Amino acid sequence: MATLTETIQLLKKSSIFGVLFLIIAGLLILVIFTNSPRSQDQKLLPSPPPNPPIKQNPLQSQPQIINTDRLQNIDVPGQLDTYQAIKRNIGLAEAQSLATKLLITPTSPRVVENTQDGTLFVWNQGNQTLNLSQSNLRYTNGNIDENLLNLPETDIINIGQDFLRSLILLDPDLSLNTPKTAYLISTPVALPQSTNSFESANTIELHFEKKLDGISLVTNSPRSSYAILRITKGGEVTRLDAKLFESFNKKQAFRTKTLKEAISAVSARQGSIVEAVILDENGQSLELFQNLPVDLDTVSLTKVSFGYFLPDTTDDLVQPIYVFEGNFVKDNQNGRVVIYVPSLK
DSSP: OOOOOHHHHHHHHHHHHHHEEEEHHHHHHHHHHHHHHHHHHHHOOOOOOOOOOOOOOTTTTSSSOOOOOOOOOOOOOSEEEEEEEEEEOHHHHHHHHHHHHHSSOOOEEEEEEEEETTTEEEHHHTTTEEOOSSEEEEEEEEOOHHHTTTOHHHHHHHHHHHHHHHHHTSSOOOOOOGOEEEEEEEEEEEEEEEEEETTTSSSSEEEEEEETEEEEEEETTTTTTTTEEEETEEEEEEEEEEOOOSEEEEEEEEEOOOHHHHHHHHHTSSSSSEEEEEBBBTBBBSSTTTOOOOOOOEEOOOEEEEEEOOSTTTTTTTTEEEEEEEEETTTTEEEEEEEEEBBBB
């Protein structure tokens, strides 16, 4: 039978072993938690940047009712990267080289220094104009031969793609966004009018998009694109509007809101209405060149996707957003609505 002294010593030894066991167990738990994927994600993914500077017309009110029942599910990644847009540094020699590709008889441009988009080069030569800054290009051409034979639509698309590839300042990795193709009736004295088919048009408007990680860049105007090209059915380019960024540098990755969280945000009217337009019988906006506010009653959202929002200034990050698209009826006329919701959290 153990004496009292032996019992006390045994208890002391047991206590020491118990304390050591608790310390070792605690350290193991700490190591496991520290190296767990969740803990690593929390280390790698800090608080998100400020929401992108999406602009909603201050006169545009939110809908009375937002119906999301028809939205289809999409895959939502756990995290997405942000990017920094880098402008080009276009000098006079590069500008004149581009002008020789576009203008019939290029002369020395008018140079405007220190604009919001850096140095601006301007050519205005009769029926041709070219404005070239550090991240934007706008070209118009009124020298059109009306006697050219009409080409098939596939040939016009090929002409457009070859034309863009010939301009060295443009991004070579642009893809045609076929659903945004527009058929127009253009005249020298009036704004273009939409029509419902290639056969009834005399001008085709092609939209080309730039993607980051498979997600299209979007601007504050959903009708815009990275490059928009108008070509006559005779194969002559009449207009080009394009972005000219040098690169998009990958920055920090952040966690993304779930689709449920994004739907909750848009249902709570926390999204920005960037487009609300009445459509004509051809599904085109009645206001081709402006976005007037529309008094919305009930909006039915039918599509959701991701887009990388391209801000007006390169000081802001290019970051992913949710793009909700839908329709509405106003005074017995069909309309289209687009709502942007920030996606990082």
